Amino acid sequence: MPTKNSLDYAYYPGCSLHASAGEYDLSTRKLFKALGIGLTEVPDWFCCGATPAHNVDELLSLSLCAKNLELAEQVEGDLAVACAACFSRLKFTQHTLEENSTKRKQVETAIDAPVKLDGKVKHLLEILARDLGLERLAASVKKPLSGLKVACYYGCLLTRPPDVPNLDCIEAPTIMEDVLGAVGAETVAWSHRMECCGANFTLSRPGVVIQLTNAILESAKAAGADCVMVGCPLCHGNLDIRQKEIEGVYKTTYNMPVFYLTQLVGLAAGLSADQLGLDALIVNPLPLLKEKHLL
Amino acid sequence: MKKKKMVISQETMDIDFVRKVEALSGTSVRRCFQCGKCSAGCPMATFMEHPPNRVVRLLQLGQWQRILAGRSIWYCASCETCSTRCPNKVHLASIMDALRKLSWDAEGPSKESYVQLANKLFLQNIRTYGRQYEMRLAAVFNVKSGQFLKDLMLGPKLITKGKLKMFHKKNRNMNEIEKIFARIEEMRKKGEAL
Numbered sequence: 001m002p003t004k005n006s007l008d009y010a011y012y013p014g015c016s017l018h019a020s021a022g023e024y025d026l027s028t029r030k031l032f033k034a035l036g037i038g039l040t041e042v043p044d045w046f047c048c049g050a051t052p053a054h055n056v057d058e059l060l061s062l063s064l065c066a067k068n069l070e071l072a073e074q075v076e077g078d079l080a081v082a083c084a085a086c087f088s089r090l091k092f093t094q095h096t097l098e099e100n101s102t103k104r105k106q107v108e109t110a111i112d113a114p115v116k117l118d119g120k121v122k123h124l125l126e127i128l129a130r131d132l133g134l135e136r137l138a139a140s141v142k143k144p145l146s147g148l149k150v151a152c153y154y155g156c157l158l159t160r161p162p163d164v165p166n167l168d169c170i171e172a173p174t175i176m177e178d179v180l181g182a183v184g185a186e187t188v189a190w191s192h193r194m195e196c197c198g199a200n201f202t203l204s205r206p207g208v209v210i211q212l213t214n215a216i217l218e219s220a221k222a223a224g225a226d227c228v229m230v231g232c233p234l235c236h237g238n239l240d241i242r243q244k245e246i247e248g249v250y251k252t253t254y255n256m257p258v259f260y261l262t263q264l265v266g267l268a269a270g271l272s273a274d275q276l277g278l279d280a281l282i283v284n285p286l287p288l289l290k291e292k293h294l295l
Numbered sequence: 296m297k298k299k300k301m302v303i304s305q306e307t308m309d310i311d312f313v314r315k316v317e318a319l320s321g322t323s324v325r326r327c328f329q330c331g332k333c334s335a336g337c338p339m340a341t342f343m344e345h346p347p348n349r350v351v352r353l354l355q356l357g358q359w360q361r362i363l364a365g366r367s368i369w370y371c372a373s374c375e376t377c378s379t380r381c382p383n384k385v386h387l388a389s390i391m392d393a394l395r396k397l398s399w400d401a402e403g404p405s406k407e408s409y410v411q412l413a414n415k416l417f418l419q420n421i422r423t424y425g426r427q428y429e430m431r432l433a434a435v436f437n438v439k440s441g442q443f444l445k446d447l448m449l450g451p452k453l454i455t456k457g458k459l460k461m462f463h464k465k466n467r468n469m470n471e472i473e474k475i476f477a478r479i480e481e482m483r484k485k486g487e488a489l
Contacts, residue, residue, distance in 0.1 A: 015429075052413065054373070056399040057396060059479055067468075110478045112474070201410070205370075205409060280458065
């Protein structure tokens with residue numbers, strides 16, 4: 001158990017966590033509170049620009065992120081980020097502005113302030129696995145997730161591209177498996193853990209998403225997983241919200257609950273279904289959790 | 296497009312365009328030696344008429360009009376797999392960003408309009424609200440793309456699950472956000488940024 005509260009972070013939830021991924025936000029806050037980790041939301045943070053901004057206007061993307069990094073300076077502590085896309089953009093901005101002085105000058109003009117790049121940006125996984133540490137995480141477990149077989153889905157942006165997020169090994173990360181191992185779950189080895197889900201094509205070209213996510217769910221099922229765990233609201237939307245549609249198109253049944261990492265770790269920490277927002281999931285996870293005696 | 300003969304000459308080798316792409320992307324187009332690893336790992340290659348390695352080859356040959364007229368660049372998901380696996384450190388995902396920007400500035404000669412519309416609405420949302428307003432994003436997309444029934448069945452479910460918010464608060468940094476957009480436009484007008 002964490003005895004001294006030395007872990008305090010500025011928190012950048014990102015747009016999705018205030019809307020379609022409300023349960024990710026809720027479970028993050030509850031879990032961190034239970035673990036004795038402090039989170040203070042960055043006041044009036046705004047959109048990082050995500051994929052659409054850098055897709056057509058990198059300077060805008062870098063400037064929006066640089067301004068958010070500046071806002072984060074108001075709160076003490078490293079910056080905790082939940083969404084894989086926000087995490088990727090903020091880290092990418094730090095990396096690019098560090099390396100490219102022309103772009104740095106342009107961004108400083110755009111935000112009318114010098115950019116500060118020394119603040120640390122961390123994904124929730126890093127905080128759990130490294131700052132809190134696996135031992136303390138394991139010590140906080142009230143209800144080990146024994147018997148639950150989880151397919152850890154990393155998606156694209158937690159680890160790629162090289163030298164940018166530096167979260168874990170770029171082609172064979174284990175940080176999700178490490179965290180789940182510490183809370184007693186079983187993780188499966190599977191092929192599609194780092195394949196793209198189609199991300200924001202969910203709005204413009206959902207057909208693309210259906211094809212890619214079907215392959216992901218098929219691979220998870222073939223590996224014998226009971227459920228999938230993600231650390232990104234877009235991956236979650238594509239695998240969970242669209243799952244019925246995928247089943248319809250491919251005439252199959254997955255019935256594969258998709259959890260946010262904070263929901264599974266929170267479950268092990270003894271939090272209730274309500275505290276973790278499990279009812280917001282589209283694929284109902286309650287039958288599985290009851291069958292495994294976790295609820 | 297496939298049957299159209301490609302003419303390569305001193306005139307078609309538009310090195311200025313390549314230089315612009317290199318400045319925007321911060322990576323070298325000329326380093327690519329066509330090993331094809333990018334296309335082998337690309338999850339979206341199946342949807343493109345020119346797979347990623349061919350996009351770079353066309354660019355090297357100065358055939359950028361072919362790239363901008365096609366849909367390949369708009370079907371890139373920015374998953375960064377290509378940049379990760381390139382043995383010669385060509386940051387292809389950034390090249391794709393640069394190509395989209397140049398196509399965007401030329402007001403999109405590409406026929407792939409849905410992806411461009413989605414991007415446009417997403418950026419408008421930032422300028423108007425500061426944060427993404429997903430309900431508006433989806434609704435306006437359907438209206439503007441003429442697909443009124445797209446994902447209609449998902450709507451009510453998402454609302455009852457609290458995943459789509461009907462109302463949206465404006466961010467308190469709106470002034471600051473507007474200034475960022477305006478300053479970038481100003482810089483571009485003065486030729487201080489691409």
